[in-house]
Amino acid sequence: MRVTQCVYPNFAFILAKFPEAISLNNGKALTKTECYHYIHCIFSNGVICLLIKAIEAHHDPRQLAFCSNFHKVIIKRRAEAKNNMVDFEEILAKALRQDKLTKEEIVRLLKTREKDRVNSLFRTAGELRARYFADKVFIYGFLYISTYCRNNCRFCFYRSENENSLRYRKTEEEVIEAAVGLAGPGIHLVDLTMGEDPYYFCGNEGFEMLARLVERVKETVELPVMVSPGVVPERVLERLAAAGADWYACYQETHNLSLFKKLRPGQNYEARLHTKRLAHKFGLLTEEGVLAGVGESPEDMAESIIVMDSLKADQVRAMNFVPRKGTPMERDITDDPLREMVCIAVMRLTLPDRLIPASLDVAGLSGLEKRLAAGANVVTSLVPPDRGLAGVAQSYLDIDENKRSIASVLSVLANCGLRAASKNDYTTWMSRRQKAISEAGC
Ligand code: SAM
Numbered sequence: 001m002r003v004t005q006c007v008y009p010n011f012a013f014i015l016a017k018f019p020e021a022i023s024l025n026n027g028k029a030l031t032k033t034e035c036y037h038y039i040h041c042i043f044s045n046g047v048i049c050l051l052i053k054a055i056e057a058h059h060d061p062r063q064l065a066f067c068s069n070f071h072k073v074i075i076k077r078r079a080e081a082k083n084n085m086v087d088f089e090e091i092l093a094k095a096l097r098q099d100k101l102t103k104e105e106i107v108r109l110l111k112t113r114e115k116d117r118v119n120s121l122f123r124t125a126g127e128l129r130a131r132y133f134a135d136k137v138f139i140y141g142f143l144y145i146s147t148y149c150r151n152n153c154r155f156c157f158y159r160s161e162n163e164n165s166l167r168y169r170k171t172e173e174e175v176i177e178a179a180v181g182l183a184g185p186g187i188h189l190v191d192l193t194m195g196e197d198p199y200y201f202c203g204n205e206g207f208e209m210l211a212r213l214v215e216r217v218k219e220t221v222e223l224p225v226m227v228s229p230g231v232v233p234e235r236v237l238e239r240l241a242a243a244g245a246d247w248y249a250c251y252q253e254t255h256n257l258s259l260f261k262k263l264r265p266g267q268n269y270e271a272r273l274h275t276k277r278l279a280h281k282f283g284l285l286t287e288e289g290v291l292a293g294v295g296e297s298p299e300d301m302a303e304s305i306i307v308m309d310s311l312k313a314d315q316v317r318a319m320n321f322v323p324r325k326g327t328p329m330e331r332d333i334t335d336d337p338l339r340e341m342v343c344i345a346v347m348r349l350t351l352p353d354r355l356i357p358a359s360l361d362v363a364g365l366s367g368l369e370k371r372l373a374a375g376a377n378v379v380t381s382l383v384p385p386d387r388g389l390a391g392v393a394q395s396y397l398d399i400d401e402n403k404r405s406i407a408s409v410l411s412v413l414a415n416c417g418l419r420a421a422s423k424n425d426y427t428t429w430m431s432r433r434q435k436a437i438s439e440a441g442c
């Protein structure tokens, strides 16, 4: 029997997948007709199954030899795929037992893209989230109090060299009013974020203004406060803690030193990392974060997760890089929309008891459900509308439409079978964590 109809349309793709097969044909590339005659591909579950029907009917010895060798390659590939599947399930089971994953295992998980496996990964992440947090999610308000910055991070819209960036510095009163507007029922924390604004970064006087602002926000809203001021001197960190800050957020973006230097030119990797260790010393909880899609490899991402662990970071995040106008990376393509979700899930498997944000700042409200489904347990970047306040990765998205609001978030949570935690749940979690950090002496 001769195969007359063989319907795989994209044979070039098959050839790309099977370079061995081509070389088995005495180094001679197959013609399209030969391919159609010999190969009928069916892709299922990411395992490539090949039916080489009717091959035996060919009497050309060269073709037969090729077919039989090709068949061996296929069998080998199938066996490998099967083993990989076993490994993958074993890694998930290991994570559920909370045995520490190796770097290779983390890399394996980070490479997951096949649909069924992604679903298993997310299911496992959801199970681990439920083990520590039940169906309760924390919700953070976000105030970008000044977008002036002395730094020139390549990815950031607010880098000093971006003349077309949105620049503002809110006054103390404006910040207080916005914080009051934000801090309604359902909000667990207010995050005060800024560029390294020379107005505040100008010696003691500037930092003192910042500390007083933190004090006033804390007194007024009576909620935990996170500060994200960039890298500040040790004494300033101590002062911010004394002023009532509960959290210090500062993201490395990557733990690959050469990539760091490219992303944050002129900045000191070690100093940035060390500030987070100091923050723990002063009783602040810390957040570490990475960017996804800035040229990092899965190995780099795995390394970042390992560093997050070694830092004992209390909150850990990954955000897809959003190309911003007027920056050197404005045309860098972010081609893998699953990357952030997979990172969130893998962080949950590796650091199951930590807080992991689903930020509204990357894909807005419509991206929230996916991030929660991947195992996040904090919704961040709620921004009050009509106050001229910006987001970071997305300056305007969903803000004046009032979609970065508590009502919108609560309705998404309900769709996901989740709910907002109580204020008490959050402060209890924080106290427990602060106690553990101070006992660990780090
Ligand atoms: N200036 C302070 C600093 O850099 O630490 C505080 C601002 S911090 C909250 C800004 C963070 O937002 C960066 O560390 C980065 O992780 C994220 N970010 C900035 N621009 C982004 C972009 N274009 N896409 C995704 N994330 C971005």
Ligand code: MD0
Pocket: 142, 191, 193, 228, 249, 357, 359, 360, 361, 380, 381, 391, 392, 393
């Ligand atoms: C967010 N836009 O939560 C904020 C920001 C800074 N601590 C956080 C990146 O997504």
Ligand code: SF4
Pocket: 149, 150, 151, 152, 153, 156, 157, 158, 159, 160, 194, 195, 196, 230
């Ligand atoms: Fe400045 Fe922070 Fe933007 Fe870097 S990421 S340019 S430090 S605001």
